Amino acid sequence: MDPETGLDAERNVGVRGDRIVEISSAPLRGKTVVDVSGLVVAPGFIDPHAHGQTNESHRFQARDGVTTALELESGRPFLRQWLEMKEGKTLIHYGATMAQGALRVMAMEKYRDVAREARKIVETEGFDHPRLREVLGEGFSARYESLTAAELDQMGEGLSAELADGALGIGVPVGYYPGASREEIFRVYEFAAKMKAPVYTHVRDPNVAAIQEAIANAAAAGASVHIVHLNSMALGQIGVALDMVGSAQKQGLDITTELYPYTAGSTSLESTLFDEGWQEVWGMDYGDIQWEATGERLTKETFEKYRKLGGTVIIHMMKEEWIEQGLKAPFTMIGTDGMPYHPKAHPRSAGTYSRVLGRYVRERKVLGLMEALAKMSLMPARRLEGMAPAMRSKGRLQVGCDADITVFDPETVLDTATFEGGLTESKGIHHVLVSGTFVVRDGQSVAGVYPGRAVLGKYRR
Ligand SMILES: [Zn+2]
Numbered sequence: 001m002d003p004e005t006g007l008d009a010e011r012n013v014g015v016r017g018d019r020i021v022e023i024s025s026a027p028l029r030g031k032t033v034v035d036v037s038g039l040v041v042a043p044g045f046i047d048p049h050a051h052g053q054t055n056e057s058h059r060f061q062a063r064d065g066v067t068t069a070l071e072l073e074s075g076r077p078f079l080r081q082w083l084e085m086k087e088g089k090t091l092i093h094y095g096a097t098m099a100q101g102a103l104r105v106m107a108m109e110k111y112r113d114v115a116r117e118a119r120k121i122v123e124t125e126g127f128d129h130p131r132l133r134e135v136l137g138e139g140f141s142a143r144y145e146s147l148t149a150a151e152l153d154q155m156g157e158g159l160s161a162e163l164a165d166g167a168l169g170i171g172v173p174v175g176y177y178p179g180a181s182r183e184e185i186f187r188v189y190e191f192a193a194k195m196k197a198p199v200y201t202h203v204r205d206p207n208v209a210a211i212q213e214a215i216a217n218a219a220a221a222g223a224s225v226h227i228v229h230l231n232s233m234a235l236g237q238i239g240v241a242l243d244m245v246g247s248a249q250k251q252g253l254d255i256t257t258e259l260y261p262y263t264a265g266s267t268s269l270e271s272t273l274f275d276e277g278w279q280e281v282w283g284m285d286y287g288d289i290q291w292e293a294t295g296e297r298l299t300k301e302t303f304e305k306y307r308k309l310g311g312t313v314i315i316h317m318m319k320e321e322w323i324e325q326g327l328k329a330p331f332t333m334i335g336t337d338g339m340p341y342h343p344k345a346h347p348r349s350a351g352t353y354s355r356v357l358g359r360y361v362r363e364r365k366v367l368g369l370m371e372a373l374a375k376m377s378l379m380p381a382r383r384l385e386g387m388a389p390a391m392r393s394k395g396r397l398q399v400g401c402d403a404d405i406t407v408f409d410p411e412t413v414l415d416t417a418t419f420e421g422g423l424t425e426s427k428g429i430h431h432v433l434v435s436g437t438f439v440v441r442d443g444q445s446v447a448g449v450y451p452g453r454a455v456l457g458k459y460r461r
Pocket of ligand 1: 173
């Protein structure tokens with residue numbers, strides 16, 4: 001099945017090296033022949049929103065059919081070093097935007113020394129050094145602070161530098177730094193327009209006004225924007241939020257969005273999302289918050305205790321109808337928002353794509369199979385390809401395209417990870433190839449293979 005040409009037929013697929021070289025109804029010969037009769041052969045899934053970026057996370061992602069997992073929402077600070085660290089050692093394809101949240105702090109006069117120390121640690125010790133977390137923590141309070149005019153200029157220089165490191169755009173999770181003024185964020189969109197680099201944003205607040213801020217900035221600056229996880233940003237107003245994005249596209253604006261197929265979100269309890277008044281903002285209470293480490297639901301007492309400690313929570317604040325509405329819209333993509341690996345992490349980290357295929361396509365017929373595949377492969381590839389030309393040969397099952405291929409059984413594919421049980425591998429995903437190399441074969445992870453390559457922005461020098 002190829003969502004771009006609409007091909008949905010019985011074919012033999014020939015792979016040589018890292019490319020698809022033949023798609024034919026005639027029999028093909030090859031060194032390795034895999035019988036996939038009865039199964040769907042599709043382009044590998046492209047996740048535009050993957051916070052889990054270690055091989056431990058990638059293993060679950062691959063078992064869910066993912067061949068490319070990108071960190072576009074938050075971005076990665078020290079992008080060049082991060083890309084170097086993953087090179088030749090990664091299971092599936094990877095890449096990231098620049099982290100505007102970090103760059104704004106590094107531009108602040110009072111955090112210059114902290115930023116310099118952090119850079120030195122990354123360059124000499126790598127990312128795993130315990131002091132790095134401490135140093136970055138010192139800049140953390142900056143989330144409530146605004147930039148001066150001089151600091152705004154300084155930030156612009158940081159943005160330019162990261163483009164040369166291979167950033168896929170600008171990650172702007174402004175919802176996590178309320179100190180960012182409207183001017184600051186608009187300046188980022190102006191920069192994005194000038195460089196033709198898309199913005200990926202977690203908008204300022206979970207409401208329509210914040211979605212309008214992103215749309216207005218993109219329209220006024222002439223920038224491209226992708227609004228991440230529209231379901232958790234729009235909440236009960238997803239209907240009008242979808243209409244805004246759909247209408248903006250009809251007006252010719254380059255505005256896209258994505259969602260994940262779950263009724264709970266996940267984030268850090270110490271983040272600004274839980275500042276005073278969070279109950280009203282999110283329409284939830286203590287009992288709707290689940291502590292990742294133990295799976296327990298919170299009370300006023302445990303909320304206060306754990307917020308001081310810091311850690312990941314799962315927040316149950318959405319309704320099933322909102323998710324269905326989001327999936328039905330023809331222009332929404334699927335992005336997992338999968339979390340860094342933890343055995344009890346949000347199940348979206350392991351089951352997103354199988355869940356869409358099993359529950360929403362097969363069981364409930366909320367959307368068609370080809371439509372779902374487009375949302376998982378072709379649409380994210382198209383979103384990215386202006387910035388990353390390599391994406392033109394991904395997200396498609398065509399001769400000449402990359403051999404990033406997912407083979408699954410449409411009758412059995414299903415997520416198995418749950419909020420109670422934590423991460424478990426999806427079922428019904430039989431084979432996954434990354435650049436022509438099996439990373440999943442006969443439903444099992446293949447050990448010791450690292451075919452993943454960096455997806456780089458076009459300004460990489
Ligand atoms: Zn987010």
